[in-house]
Amino acid sequence: MEKQPHIAVVDDHEEIRELVGRYLGQHGFAVSAAADAGEFRELLTKERFDLVILDIMMPGEDGLSLCRHLRATTSIPMIFLTAMAEDTDRIVGLEIGADDYLPKPFNPRELLARIRAVLRRAGGSMVSGEAEEGAKQLRFGDQVLDLVRQEVTGEDGVAVPLSSAEFRLLSVFLEHAGKVINRETLIDLTSGRDPGAWDRSIDNQVSRLRRKIEVDPKNPVLIKTHWGDGYCFTGKVVPG
Template sequence: MAPSVLIVDDDPLIRELLQSYLEQEGYSVRCASTAEQAEACLEEHPVDLVMLDIRLPGKDGLTLTRELRVRSEVGIILITGRNDEIDRIVGLECGADDYLSKPFNPRELISRAKNLIRRVRHSQQPAGLAPAGQLRQFDDWTLDVDRRRLIAPDGGETLLTHGEFQLLSVFLRNAGHTLSRDQLMDQIRNREWLPNDRSIDVLVGRLRRKLDDDPANPRLIITIHGTGYLFGAPVSGRP
């Protein structure tokens, strides 16, 4: 089945441009100009990925992101202006998986959509379909790699967003080693970024909350002041 995408933007030129890029790659694309139209569309036509502008008329993109994340595992990529750093940070805190800045690079757009949809579809597989050996254990927690779920010591499960999963995976692969923000950004975003970009700090904060890791005295994701972060727990299992 062709990957499905919903584009939500009040600018018809942006909608047409994104739709053209995606349809050329074989994606099934629907469009909406408001959050309300997007919600109605999603009720009738569930999709793998939502690409939405932060600055929508009426209900804005950040509010829609927060509401979608509460009830859905759909992939979410925010569309932002080049200088909308604060909105990008808030969007990640609301549960967005990634963001794209205008103007778009078509290759980057397709690459990010493809990678996120693959992760979303893997996470929706029934537990019994996950290959053996795809569990990583640390400090009584377990990361189910294929399903992108974090299993707590009491057995409860939490879905990780794409960005959270990528960051935790990097930490687990490099447990015991200090990683700078530059190194983390390179590994999870694979893009050029500005020195003041706080995306990594936002994702670390979200991961700490899901891991019950006290930010004032963290045991798992430890801040190395002036440098970056270190994952402080031993890790077992194969990546």
């Protein structure tokens, strides 16, 4: 029997926590709720989560700050809930590592669809069944990408975990090695959404990925910038 995906709902509005928790519970998810960032941080020491639904505007530590912490310490996928109308606030969330966002008020069915889409993209066992150990790896230069563990191991043998967004981005680069991919295509392939006119979130994601796989991120040799066109992965990719 497949494990229930465990979802955390972090929102200071009790009615939203109850609505989302009840609806997701009816559709096969285990749900834990937190009223603020501090309460969620405490939950995180006791529980393992497959995805976090996170409100941006909360008293005390806001959702953006919590997102930065989660992205620096975990690879848990995140979906933002936001009542903010400005596109820039949503883009900031995507830039710092959120996987998707949904503006309030929202339809629970749409939230459910987005959760399932993010979990599929993250390659979680909760969608496709338990992943088998010893699955495929891809090697580029002296580094190996483990497609199950979502981590990169260098020649020193140290494994560096990737966030779900970083993993999808690197997977796209490896699949299209040697080809220049524009920003719009990268956003579509990694997040499944249409980019806005001023959406530069992919540039921030590339910067974060460079810090994990480049010897000198300021002078990258694997992920090259093609000004006005996009990016190109120059490394040779072979099965690990």
